[in-house]
Amino acid sequence: MKAFEFLRKSREKLGITVVLDKGLSPEFLRDYLRVCGEYITFVKFGWGTSAVIDRDIVKEKIEIYKKYGIKAYPGGTLFEVSYSKGLFEEYLKECEELGFETVEISDGSITLSLEEREDIIRKAIERGFTVLTEVGKKSVEMDRKITLEERIELINRDIDIGADYVIVEGRESGKSIGLFDSKGNVKEEDFKILVNSVPLEKVIFEAPQKNQQVYFILNIGPDVNLGNISYEDVISLETLRKGLRGDTFGKV
Amino acid sequence: MKAFEFLRKSREKLGITVVLDKGLSPEFLRDYLRVCGEYITFVKFGWGTSAVIDRDIVKEKIEIYKKYGIKAYPGGTLFEVSYSKGLFEEYLKECEELGFETVEISDGSITLSLEEREDIIRKAIERGFTVLTEVGKKSVEMDRKITLEERIELINRDIDIGADYVIVEGRESGKSIGLFDSKGNVKEEDFKILVNSVPLEKVIFEAPQKNQQVYFILNIGPDVNLGNISYEDVISLETLRKGLRGDTFGKV
Amino acid sequence: MKAFEFLRKSREKLGITVVLDKGLSPEFLRDYLRVCGEYITFVKFGWGTSAVIDRDIVKEKIEIYKKYGIKAYPGGTLFEVSYSKGLFEEYLKECEELGFETVEISDGSITLSLEEREDIIRKAIERGFTVLTEVGKKSVEMDRKITLEERIELINRDIDIGADYVIVEGRESGKSIGLFDSKGNVKEEDFKILVNSVPLEKVIFEAPQKNQQVYFILNIGPDVNLGNISYEDVISLETLRKGLRGDTFGKV
Numbered sequence: 158m159k160a161f162e163f164l165r166k167s168r169e170k171l172g173i174t175v176v177l178d179k180g181l182s183p184e185f186l187r188d189y190l191r192v193c194g195e196y197i198t199f200v201k202f203g204w205g206t207s208a209v210i211d212r213d214i215v216k217e218k219i220e221i222y223k224k225y226g227i228k229a230y231p232g233g234t235l236f237e238v239s240y241s242k243g244l245f246e247e248y249l250k251e252c253e254e255l256g257f258e259t260v261e262i263s264d265g266s267i268t269l270s271l272e273e274r275e276d277i278i279r280k281a282i283e284r285g286f287t288v289l290t291e292v293g294k295k296s297v298e299m300d301r302k303i304t305l306e307e308r309i310e311l312i313n314r315d316i317d318i319g320a321d322y323v324i325v326e327g328r329e330s331g332k333s334i335g336l337f338d339s340k341g342n343v344k345e346e347d348f349k350i351l352v353n354s355v356p357l358e359k360v361i362f363e364a365p366q367k368n369q370q371v372y373f374i375l376n377i378g379p380d381v382n383l384g385n386i387s388y389e390d391v392i393s394l395e396t397l398r399k400g401l402r403g404d405t406f407g408k409v
Numbered sequence: 410m411k412a413f414e415f416l417r418k419s420r421e422k423l424g425i426t427v428v429l430d431k432g433l434s435p436e437f438l439r440d441y442l443r444v445c446g447e448y449i450t451f452v453k454f455g456w457g458t459s460a461v462i463d464r465d466i467v468k469e470k471i472e473i474y475k476k477y478g479i480k481a482y483p484g485g486t487l488f489e490v491s492y493s494k495g496l497f498e499e500y501l502k503e504c505e506e507l508g509f510e511t512v513e514i515s516d517g518s519i520t521l522s523l524e525e526r527e528d529i530i531r532k533a534i535e536r537g538f539t540v541l542t543e544v545g546k547k548s549v550e551m552d553r554k555i556t557l558e559e560r561i562e563l564i565n566r567d568i569d570i571g572a573d574y575v576i577v578e579g580r581e582s583g584k585s586i587g588l589f590d591s592k593g594n595v596k597e598e599d600f601k602i603l604v605n606s607v608p609l610e611k612v613i614f615e616a617p618q619k620n621q622q623v624y625f626i627l628n629i630g631p632d633v634n635l636g637n638i639s640y641e642d643v644i645s646l647e648t649l650r651k652g653l654r655g656d657t658f659g660k661v
Numbered sequence: 662m663k664a665f666e667f668l669r670k671s672r673e674k675l676g677i678t679v680v681l682d683k684g685l686s687p688e689f690l691r692d693y694l695r696v697c698g699e700y701i702t703f704v705k706f707g708w709g710t711s712a713v714i715d716r717d718i719v720k721e722k723i724e725i726y727k728k729y730g731i732k733a734y735p736g737g738t739l740f741e742v743s744y745s746k747g748l749f750e751e752y753l754k755e756c757e758e759l760g761f762e763t764v765e766i767s768d769g770s771i772t773l774s775l776e777e778r779e780d781i782i783r784k785a786i787e788r789g790f791t792v793l794t795e796v797g798k799k800s801v802e803m804d805r806k807i808t809l810e811e812r813i814e815l816i817n818r819d820i821d822i823g824a825d826y827v828i829v830e831g832r833e834s835g836k837s838i839g840l841f842d843s844k845g846n847v848k849e850e851d852f853k854i855l856v857n858s859v860p861l862e863k864v865i866f867e868a869p870q871k872n873q874q875v876y877f878i879l880n881i882g883p884d885v886n887l888g889n890i891s892y893e894d895v896i897s898l899e900t901l902r903k904g905l906r907g908d909t910f911g912k913v
Contacts, residue, residue: 158463158464159460159461159464160460160462160467160503161459161483161487161503162464163491163496163503164457164487164490164494164496165460185437188435188436188437189434191434191435192433192463192466193462196461367582389432390431392432393432393458396458399457399461400490401456401458401460401461402456402457403456403486403517403547
């Protein structure tokens with residue numbers, strides 16, 4: 158039972174929350190998840206961090222997350238590094254051996270033709286992985302070259318192919334990327350068009366900053382899927398979704 | 410005994426430090442307080458975070474804090490949500506049952522007449538709570554409408570009624586609110602007038618940013634009461650108060 | 662063995678990483694270092710934080726770090742406070758008793774003549790300490806008065822005297838100080854001149870922000886010595902050094 162149960166607002170459907178884990182210790186995790194594990198759906202071991210951490214620790218962490226029903230996956234950059242070296246098969250195998258059941262397919266730093274992208278997604282699905290794809294580039298300059306139409310097309314294409322969710326890139330900073338301007342504010346025009354052109358239950362918006370989380374919650378709803386959430390902000394995000402913080406109080 | 414004891418600067422009176430807890434685990438707290446528990450007076454379980462955390466964990470945390478003489482209290486927003494639903498009595502009762510001995514009364518997101526505000530404060534005092542009130546609005550637009558004179562009047566009014574301390578709102582960001590401009594700098598004119606119009610020992614300034622903490626320490630003194638301090642900055646704040654960091658070295 | 666071992670990029674020489682510890686608990690440290698202890702060379706107990714923490718805890722932490730081969734040292738400001746009070750001998754003695762084997766000599770807040778600086782460095786070396794010195798002022802105004810030539814001269818002078826490493830000041834913020842402009846960007850002109858005028862294997866650049874770490878890695882190399890790294894960014898920094906994050910992927 159929660160404290161202040163009389164204020165309880167049950168949410169019909171839980172919006173997905175993807176947490177960014179940059180190297181938390183297994184012991185810290187165990188304590189931390191007691192407090193907020195129930196509010197997390199996926200956890201991303203950011204970019205290539207998994208590859209500089211001991212196998213045993215990576216395995217241990219995946220297991221801890223599993224106890225809370227949380228699906229861990231390595232960041233898309235690790236896939237990209239592997240793929241660009243011709244090591245995609247080794248990548249999938251290592252994911253399986255470590256206990257990852259979800260992978261992220263992205264081309265934030267590499268170039269993939271539409272056909273290649275499709276083949277990769279299909280292959281990962283065939284192998285039994287839950288598949289998240291990401292749309293967007295890591296470089297501000299490269300990302301700027303993607304038109305809104307292209308973004309929308311790619312999102313819908315990935316979903317048609319069978320991706321479980323498509324992530325709209327926001328990076329850890331949430332600035333000058335995808336739907337965000339250089340100050341981290343949401344580009345409202347682009348946002349409106351995109352929101353009306355994709356199936357929102359299949360899209361995860363990376364929104365590392367509080368003002369971005371508030372924007373998505375107020376403009377899409379409390380059950381919007383949000384990613385790149387700092388591990389320290391999970392409880393805060395849940396209060397935003399439930400109208401228990403000033404920013405969304407009386408508005409959700 | 411502290412390390413480098415020969416540098417010890419005893420402070421006549423300890424300024425109050427209020428820490429913002431957004432969902433730390435009980436285990437983390439136990440370890441953390443061993444290092445800096447002695448420097449904390451109050452801890453605020455930010456806004457409505459208590460209501461999305463298990464009762465047992467909330468109780469456990471309150472007890473851990475108590476061992477260090479630290480008074481935990483739920484954020485003002487939780488009071489506001491309860492009050493606006495006609496659940497003020499339930500709110501106080503739940504606070505008592507959980508072990509909170511301090512409450513915060515605020516109208517950051519709701520509207521309270523002066524009479525209502527007074528009644529609420531009196532009621533909380535009668536029930537035996539240590540009472541903190543807060544002056545300021547959560548919304549930048551709403552907060553801007555409060556004149557400096559109104560802020561000062563409300564602070565003094567709350568103290569007259571019997572509030573133990575009055576908090577000057579700064580939010581977690583410390584920007585575009587109360588005494589802070591959009592960059593988080595202190596509005597010097599307003600600051601000077603306010604400081605000369607209220608009993609400083611009864612006022613707690615929310616000052617989440619280091620430059621704000623430095624400003625208040627240099628302009629009021631090392632024993633100024635400061636709030637919304639990140640749990641990671643408690644030791645840093647203590648060094649600022651004691652002139653053990655470059656920013657205040659030789660100046661306090 | 663690391664996860665995704667097939668991606669392993671062995672680095673010929675490990676660049677030094679200096680972590681900023683503002684008051685982590687011994688218990689937290691033990692868990693944390695299991696994950697990333699191997700990537701840390703030095704840890705700075707920031708400015709005067711050691712002097713507000715219990716001796717037993719300071720000693721315990723130094724020992725924990727030692728188990729990972731990590732050298733802890735108190736921030737330069739603590740030396741400065743002690744020296745300015747005529748307590749340099751007491752300072753060195755307390756460092757020895759606590760178990761510190763490294764000290765930092767700086768004049769960020771005090772003024773030292775070149776002769777004084779030299780004497781202090783020599784004395785610390787004689788006493789058997791690993792000696793880091795720092796070049797730069799804590800105050801933006803004071804720091805601005807140091808010319809690039811003076812900075813370079815002082816760095817080389819300290820190295821000639823026998824300092825093990827010289828730190829280029831960046832503070833915790835990484836803004837308006839040393840090589841950084843008010844936004845935290847590297848001043849490219851100054852950077853190029855400095856880099857060509859000092860022995861880089863002996864210089865540690867404070868680079869708290871990710872964009873700064875990326876800049877130094879891309880412009881000097883993955884083995885550049887970096888300081889003032891947040892404890893939360895150690896794993897991220899290692900991925901930047903190894904090209905496992907978008908910012909340096911394919912470039913190192």
